[in-house]
Amino acid sequence: MLPVLLLLWGFAAQATELQVLVRFNGMPVTDAVVSLHSPAAAAAVKPGTAVIDQRNTQFTPRISVITTGTRVLFPNSDNVRHQVYSFSPAKRFELPLYSGRAAPPVTFDTPGIVVLGCNIHDWMLAYVVVVDSPYYAITSADGQVRLSAPAGTYTLRVWHPDIRDNQPVERKITLAGAAADATVDLDLAPQKAPVAPADDKLRALQEKFRRLKEQH
Template structure:
């Protein structure tokens, strides 16, 4: 994969992420190793306008994530991903308990009621991580100077592991162009509990 970077003669406060067509890339997770852990912040995956907000959330291994529901309707959040299987049944407001994510990996979220809702939580052992915003930017100013191991993940990669960029000095990098596929890799949406029961019944009757 070819990666293009544009450097600055002095430290950059924001890193901008683009695809190969020059479009800004939101929802890119940047992971950096070999540094002190970033300060812990509350991890929240809200539900707003029948969508997960943020669409992509990155957390450290062992983090607890709150799942408030800011919609006027109930949601039934679930995941059957190997990194974390769980259900939050029919809840509104802040009724749902936080969920602990104890092992690294990708968790794909769905809603048993609203099929269009898909979200992603990337759980990582990397000490520093951030997700690009709607303008394709993230703040790298807290990182120390010097070359550090950097990798990235985006929903276009599907369930593939984060991709290494080698060692980069993000303090001196203003822009990164990433080879994000124009047609994203399909990620199978997790089956709802009802679909799981139908599949299990069908498999039992097949023998």
């Protein structure tokens, strides 16, 4: 009986390579978040620490994927102040106006999509995808990711900032030890992102006006 149990345990623990191609209208999609979910995957999650910087009045990176319980630092590498906030149900918070690295870390403890903004610079926009799984990746320019997870049945989830109705695509997938592949077609509605002022002097002037407004 023991050898059989060990054999079954070894099969369940065997890592399976899964390659996923994400497309829209037959073309590869970059910056799509791909993840695998199951009760066992949720139990394997370990919180970590991540950094989302602010450079040239933009969030860097624009899209982050983190596990539940992860603390995120928001350093400000600009020479102007920022006020980071989110009204998303998965994480509502606001960091007071600051510069440098003085802002306290924010813990993201609920799975979901968190949209970040800056109260001072309207064009700043970023996304934090909080997942209850250690198996995730973001597609590159070729629209592909490669995940490695133990054999088992999962929910394959794919999300993109432009996905219609902000609802990820989900499907059941079973990994059985041998390498596997999947193709996911998304329905995207590309949105026009807010554009930052092109001139640095204009940015500085805008910041000065905002500061004067705050003082009155």
